[in-house]
Amino acid sequence: MVSEIQTTSEITVKLINSMGSDAMIAAAAWVSTSYEDGLQRAIDNPDDVPGVIKYLVKNRHGSPFEHGSLTMYTEGPIAMYREWHRHRIGHSYNEMSGRYSVLEPKFYIPSPDRPMFKDNNWKAGRPKFLTIEQERERMLSDMDGKAGPRTPADQDPQVRYDHLIANLTESYELAYEKYEKNLAMGFDPGLARDCLPVGIYSKCWVTVNPRSLMAFLSLRLHEPERGTFPSYPLWEIEVAARAAEKLLKEGWPITYEAFVKNGFVAP
Amino acid sequence: MVSEIQTTSEITVKLINSMGSDAMIAAAAWVSTSYEDGLQRAIDNPDDVPGVIKYLVKNRHGSPFEHGSLTMYTEGPIAMYREWHRHRIGHSYNEMSGRYSVLEPKFYIPSPDRPMFKDNNWKAGRPKFLTIEQERERMLSDMDGKAGPRTPADQDPQVRYDHLIANLTESYELAYEKYEKNLAMGFDPGLARDCLPVGIYSKCWVTVNPRSLMAFLSLRLHEPERGTFPSYPLWEIEVAARAAEKLLKEGWPITYEAFVKNGFVAP
Amino acid sequence: MVSEIQTTSEITVKLINSMGSDAMIAAAAWVSTSYEDGLQRAIDNPDDVPGVIKYLVKNRHGSPFEHGSLTMYTEGPIAMYREWHRHRIGHSYNEMSGRYSVLEPKFYIPSPDRPMFKDNNWKAGRPKFLTIEQERERMLSDMDGKAGPRTPADQDPQVRYDHLIANLTESYELAYEKYEKNLAMGFDPGLARDCLPVGIYSKCWVTVNPRSLMAFLSLRLHEPERGTFPSYPLWEIEVAARAAEKLLKEGWPITYEAFVKNGFVAP
């Protein structure tokens, strides 16, 4: 009678609705210096738009980028949302409730290509992680000529990955079984769920404007080469941020390009 | 060579762009309790929408009303914008700059039907004002059998109104003349304008979401009968708020109706 | 070699630092109407302070209540912080990181006196819960003359409570064991923790101003009698809110009293 759990690595970010364009941002900026109808100017002289947007981004005139909106439907593990919800300004959320509904038995496991092994140079605030392949190379290089595996961290990374998945899955199963039992006994769902892990899936509507989206991207994309101020986000939130980045690029291509050229510094 | 000034009572609020609908708000709310596609449910069962929106407004579940956006083009005197710009949350502004452009010689004067004479019961925080007609009645009633006009406040209200318009206009003219002279001497426009009055026109793009718009309306509409917490806004900002109220009503009619029924208390 | 877990029901909210007073709020308000030194006036005429504060609260003039600050050290389960972090305006947070540190094996279990059994009238958005004692009475009344226990929800509430604690504890233990194993294998702590439950303890600094604190309290205190707009918060966040309420009362007693008298409606 116990529900079977489902495990997945998928993180979803889908556009629900949007308002605005690069032209609208340019027109919002032009209101400060010109008596023209800015939207008409953007239509008549589309070549004026990139110039003003580049200027705004470079000189951090951020307010014009607030005249736009983008609503996304998202799915991912609670651990990911814990990071997302820390963005307060220009971010609106409506999330699945664990108090008013029964959470589905759907849980996150990393795909094999997630960089996940701590690098020798790992340190708080600036963590680096290796993929299975990279970790194998590191081990070969580090342990050159030394004796074989003795600690859990010395096992082959593929074996360790398999253990990780088994550990997570086993724990998820027990947690969900207990959750269902707690519910069946008539407990407050907001209490019954306390055993559920941060790897369980939730879903959330997120609405942002282009400016607050850029602020989010500036902190949640790892851009060691192109970024002026490199960030070291959790992998799962970066996957979501990459999807949101695409939506910005599609809806506001000139703004996006200026943002990238400006080292991912949000105006 | 002096520019002629223009005086007007018009306050402009025009829709530039918007995103969202009552259905979208309902769908945002449903994400917390249901695994269905909320937008589809709103299409399939449109009758479900009003119920959830009424419930949300009544119980002050405000976040679903943030999934929407509304951009307005506005024109009005600086005195009006001074009030508007105090709204910080969920409000985005781009305004005409007096530092980078020459302000037009366009100034605000009240139309004759603005309630503008201090009532006997006027007091800070809860001011009441009378129209020309009402003021005339008040004077008749107050001064019944007493001696005639002796102070400026004892003149006929129409005469006083004419004086007001003349006072404002005369002052506006001198201010703009001095402004142009200051500019002609090569001064920083941001300094040359210090003589310009708060009655001069500015223009501004304003972007809000339905929730922040309701918060604005709750404080900037005078609703002594229907409002749970009556407000006493400046007349000019209320004129703008009435126009914005219409935009809310047109774009989110069910939300608007629930807001009114709930005593203009923003969720 | 597995760490022993600790379970507790304690939720901690302690004052770290604060700025401000009722006098300071009154003085901030007086700046709008008076040229006096408001702080001096509050010293010279302390009796003026309650009047203005009552007026401000009643008429929802909220901005003076932002001139103050209160920093709290808090501890509680992640499930509680998930609710707290949804407060964005005037709320600042710094929380224990599961990416940069190893989370302690400390977990939440409800104390026996937490209302936790779903009432017959439970419904989403307006949940009601019964204590062990109340649930026992309900069962007696509901099942009067009917056959005995057949489903998990029909067991004695004390027995069910014991099962709940066992379920949570067992699940917590397995989760923490797997977590430690994942860490030992060299995995990203931000990934290794995905099996950890929302019942695990975190800690967080929270800074608010009196206005944002009142907004928080208005939504996180259950005040069916005294509240104008009753809320139905999660028990654990209400425990934290009750502690924060005391801090408001201690630091701003007149403000607090006005807030209560005004039906817990935040100005």
Add this chain to the structure above:
Amino acid sequence: MVSEIQTTSEITVKLINSMGSDAMIAAAAWVSTSYEDGLQRAIDNPDDVPGVIKYLVKNRHGSPFEHGSLTMYTEGPIAMYREWHRHRIGHSYNEMSGRYSVLEPKFYIPSPDRPMFKDNNWKAGRPKFLTIEQERERMLSDMDGKAGPRTPADQDPQVRYDHLIANLTESYELAYEKYEKNLAMGFDPGLARDCLPVGIYSKCWVTVNPRSLMAFLSLRLHEPERGTFPSYPLWEIEVAARAAEKLLKEGWPITYEAFVKNGFVAP
């Protein structure tokens, strides 16, 4: 019977109250990685504080800088407040009301050492201004061997400055005279004041946290040499910002130093 007006160049920013310190910011940061009592650590190991603060500023971990507060009493012309009030996040204001009180006849005039003449290279968004002395030099250099003064901008800068002061003063006097007449006729003070200029003085309480103060400073200080992203603020708001900068430096010296070293980029 007309009130005499007062003109001044003074802009006031005075500390009313504050909470916090560099140690408190460090302690707020340490909560994310350590189980120690951070405030105790800052006392026991004061040398740990500068390191963490530099790290936080450099890597734009901004949230710890929100655990502090600073309330200022300010006075300046409305033109200055128009810029200040555009800062919405982490900024709280209570300002003199022109609706509920009679504004004093106190007006702003620039001191002779304000850079105020448009440079040849002036352009919107990046304006440059010259002092009286610099402008005299520019004229000599530009007009070398050319014919003498013909336009208002060709007069000696000291003469032009005197004209500016006269223009402003004359306009201020008429505006205030008309304002008083409008009030005497019993008009709504919120309407009677429409002729008052943006050079009239207002006063305002401003409360910020160290993070929002740094964001303000990053946009309102002109730092062409030391600033990573140079800003071109209005002179009057920069004067206020310089005074606020001192308050930051006094209350949070290590934070301030890190902010300066980091090119005035707010974390």
